Amino acid sequence: MASRAISGRTHLWRNLGTVVSALLFYYFVPVTWELPGFWPTRVVTVVLFAIGVAGLAWLAYRRIGQFVRTSRDTGHRVDGLLYLISLVVVFFALFYFVLESRDPGQFTELRTRNDALYYTVATLGTVGFGDIHAVGQAARIATTVQMAFDLVVIGTLVAVMSTGISRRLETPDAG
Numbered sequence: 129m130a131s132r133a134i135s136g137r138t139h140l141w142r143n144l145g146t147v148v149s150a151l152l153f154y155y156f157v158p159v160t161w162e163l164p165g166f167w168p169t170r171v172v173t174v175v176l177f178a179i180g181v182a183g184l185a186w187l188a189y190r191r192i193g194q195f196v197r198t199s200r201d202t203g204h205r206v207d208g209l210l211y212l213i214s215l216v217v218v219f220f221a222l223f224y225f226v227l228e229s230r231d232p233g234q235f236t237e238l239r240t241r242n243d244a245l246y247y248t249v250a251t252l253g254t255v256g257f258g259d260i261h262a263v264g265q266a267a268r269i270a271t272t273v274q275m276a277f278d279l280v281v282i283g284t285l286v287a288v289m290s291t292g293i294s295r296r297l298e299t300p301d302a303g
Contacts, residue, residue, distance in 0.1 A: 143210050150214035155241060159226050209285050213252070216281065220274045221248040227266060234264035252278050 225244035228235050237260045238244055247260045251274055262268040 146211050146214050150218045154218045154221060154245065159222065159229070209281065209288065213281060213285075216274075216277060217245070217248050217252060220251075220270070221245045223270060224248060224267070227270065231264065231266065234262065234267035236261055236263055248274070251275060252282075254278070 221241070221244040224235065224238060224247060225241050228238045228244070235247070238247060243260060250257055250260075251271060254275075262271045
């Protein structure tokens with residue numbers, strides 16, 4: 129299937145829709161249901177987290193491979209990576225929020241969904257202001273997994289962008 133050219137405005141609206149949809153999902157997904165018992169809740173949370181990370185890793189592998197193999201249009205690949213980053217941010221922010229809600233003390237100063245989203249984006253951006261940080265072992269493991277995943281995604285984004293720039297520089301100007 130040949131890819132068709134998409135205007136800059138369409139890319140903008142598609143990317144804006146991705147971010148808005150991710151934020152709507154994040155703020156409105158119900159996370160207050162309780163599973164019976166303390167120990168089973170923890171096991172289920174960790175298992176679901178592991179399944180989610182494995183699913184995201186598989187999705188990243190498939191989507192990145194697809195974009196690199198089939199699309200010469202850098203815009204399509206950037207759109208796909210933005211979609212993936214939005215999923216990763218929402219997934220980790222929800223995980224951090226639920227983890228702190230169910231096992232208080234895993235993080236310092238993480239009390240709301242805004243705090244969890246802020247911490248996730250600060251970790252993605254490798255900023256780490258220090259106002260919120262992982263204290264508990266589960267939080268540290270999850271944050272380490274996020275940092276490793278973020279490095280792969282950021283590295284891929286840089287590779288996609290540099291490939292697009294070098295292709296444009298190699299193409300002789302038609303004018």
